[in-house]
Amino acid sequence: MNSKKKYIIGGSVTVSVIVILALCLILIPPRYYYSQGNKMFDDGKYGQAIEFFDLAKGYQDSEEMIILSTKALNYTNGITALSNNNYSEAVDKLIKAEDYSDAKQKLQEVADKAFEAQDWGSAVLAFDVLPNSETNECRFYALGMQSMGKKEYIDALNNFKKAKSIDGVTERITEANYYQGVEDFNSANYESALEYLKQVRTYENASEYITKCLYELGKIELDKKNYKSALKYLKNVSKYENASELIIECSYELGKIELDKKNYESALKYLKQAGNYKKASKMIIECSYEVGKIEFDKKNYESALKYFKASKGYSDTADWINNVKFMTAEEKYKDKDYKAARKIYKALPSGFSFNGVSVANRLKALDLYDYFVKYVGTYKCTYGYIEVRQISKSYGSWSSWYNNEKDGSLELWLNLNADGTVTLSGNFWGYRYTSYSVISAGVHSAVISEYFNINLSSKFLPKTLYDEDGVTIKNTGGTNFTLSYYELKKNEDVYFNYKYSSTYKFSK
Numbered sequence: 019m020n021s022k023k024k025y026i027i028g029g030s031v032t033v034s035v036i037v038i039l040a041l042c043l044i045l046i047p048p049r050y051y052y053s054q055g056n057k058m059f060d061d062g063k064y065g066q067a068i069e070f071f072d073l074a075k076g077y078q079d080s081e082e083m084i085i086l087s088t089k090a091l092n093y094t095n096g097i098t099a100l101s102n103n104n105y106s107e108a109v110d111k112l113i114k115a116e117d118y119s120d121a122k123q124k125l126q127e128v129a130d131k132a133f134e135a136q137d138w139g140s141a142v143l144a145f146d147v148l149p150n151s152e153t154n155e156c157r158f159y160a161l162g163m164q165s166m167g168k169k170e171y172i173d174a175l176n177n178f179k180k181a182k183s184i185d186g187v188t189e190r191i192t193e194a195n196y197y198q199g200v201e202d203f204n205s206a207n208y209e210s211a212l213e214y215l216k217q218v219r220t221y222e223n224a225s226e227y228i229t230k231c232l233y234e235l236g237k238i239e240l241d242k243k244n245y246k247s248a249l250k251y252l253k254n255v256s257k258y259e260n261a262s263e264l265i266i267e268c269s270y271e272l273g274k275i276e277l278d279k280k281n282y283e284s285a286l287k288y289l290k291q292a293g294n295y296k297k298a299s300k301m302i303i304e305c306s307y308e309v310g311k312i313e314f315d316k317k318n319y320e321s322a323l324k325y326f327k328a329s330k331g332y333s334d335t336a337d338w339i340n341n342v343k344f345m346t347a348e349e350k351y352k353d354k355d356y357k358a359a360r361k362i363y364k365a366l367p368s369g370f371s372f373n374g375v376s377v378a379n380r381l382k383a384l385d386l387y388d389y390f391v392k393y394v395g396t397y398k399c400t401y402g403y404i405e406v407r408q409i410s411k412s413y414g415s416w417s418s419w420y421n422n423e424k425d426g427s428l429e430l431w432l433n434l435n436a437d438g439t440v441t442l443s444g445n446f447w448g449y450r451y452t453s454y455s456v457i458s459a460g461v462h463s464a465v466i467s468e469y470f471n472i473n474l475s476s477k478f479l480p481k482t483l484y485d486e487d488g489v490t491i492k493n494t495g496g497t498n499f500t501l502s503y504y505e506l507k508k509n510e511d512v513y514f515n516y517k518y519s520s521t522y523k524f525s526k
């Protein structure tokens with residue numbers, strides 16, 4: 019019974035209080051609450067001020083004062099949070115303080131201190147509401163660091179690249195590249211991983227990851243039968259795991275492909291890298307033979323011989339080797355290096371011939387050359403005499419004009435022929451008179467000049483080398499020659515005959 023009474027009494031008291039308060043609200047005028055709100059505001063008790071202004075709602079500018087008091091409260095709480103290094107709370111409150119007092123300036127302070135304290139989230143929130151946030155490098159750096167914490171490395175990179183003047187950003191870019199590369203590698207995205215890691219190859223163990231990426235990409239390309247691409251990757255990591263074996267496999271397959279296309283030079287390059295793998299050795303011999311023929315056609319005889327020697331025993335390689343040696347001798351022959359040419363000709367089979375030219379005839383011509391070469395050269399004129407005589411038809415008496423200057427010339431040279439003979443060629447010139455006069459001014463002369471050729475098939479030099487139109491060239495023993503000219507004109511005059519003659523002697 020006692021407890022029940024207490025409950026009834028308590029309930030009565032509560033109801034009484036509510037009634038009293040309601041009466042107060044009715045009886046106390048809004049002016050009082052507005053006045054109390056201003057007093058609380060002036061005392062910096064913004065929370066209580068809000069309560070009083072709320073009770074005075076509708077009275078004067080009470081609603082504006084609620085807004086102002088709320089801003090002031092947020093500003094105060096923001097400043098308190100800033101002093102306590104609670105930057106996230108400070109940003110939240112100062113943003114809500116809007117344009118109250120120096121809230122904007124305090125947000126800059128919060129941004130700077132949060133940046134220094136590496137509270138990147140708070141720094142970003144503060145920078146975002148500050149002027150020129152889109153160009154603020156500190157903001158981009160903080161965004162980058164925020165992304166790093168979330169393992170969003172590509173976003174981090176994009177932001178760090180916009181903060182190039184911030185100390186330490188280069189290191190952050192390096193880290194972001196590295197971690198993105200590692201993340202891509204772990205996701206088997208090797209190509210992307212390689213692009214990031216190549217930019218930081220000296221950072222931590224990036225070089226190891228690069229090696230692994232190249233190896234994995236090589237294997238992938240090999241599985242796709244993209245042998246060239248595979249080889250490109252694997253060659254960079256030839257010492258890693260079984261990369262050297264995969265390189266050999268790629269090289270062999272590429273060699274086969276190129277051989278099928280008759281790209282022999284390319285095939286040979288790859289097959290040599292394959293060594294003794296499968297049928298590589300046999301294919302190397304075939305390619306060497308074909309490349310030898312290509313080099314032969316290009317007149318690269320030294321190179322051709324090297325390839326034919328590498329294909330010894332294959333098809334008609336022996337014949338091609340002889341062809342190469344013969345053409346090498348021919349080049350020496352054309353360059354007049356007869357000693358070297360003879361040595362090569364003698365090493366060839368005696369009955370060998372190529373393109374209608376035989377070794378036997380070349381050697382015969384060289385022997386003739388050795389015999390006749392002593393006559394080759396430019397000769398010195400040792401004697402010269404030209405004359406014109408006027409001879410009386412009735413009495414045989416005569417008078418003459420003559421000149422004994424040594425102004426003649428003779429040059430001889432040899433050409434070797436494909437039929438085993440040689441040709442001795444020459445050029446001579448001298449002078450002869452063409453008229454007679456009783457005075458020297460009326461006597462005229464002309465040049466005697468001619469080229470001549472003599473085909474020689476044995477070791478014998480004819481005595482007369484040239485004999486045409488009154489001009490003769492004769493060998494007078496050893497390397498001595500005479501040029502003669504003779505002409506007798508009987509019909510130029512009723513009373514006289516005219517005899518024209520020239521003689522020149524030449525020796526080495």
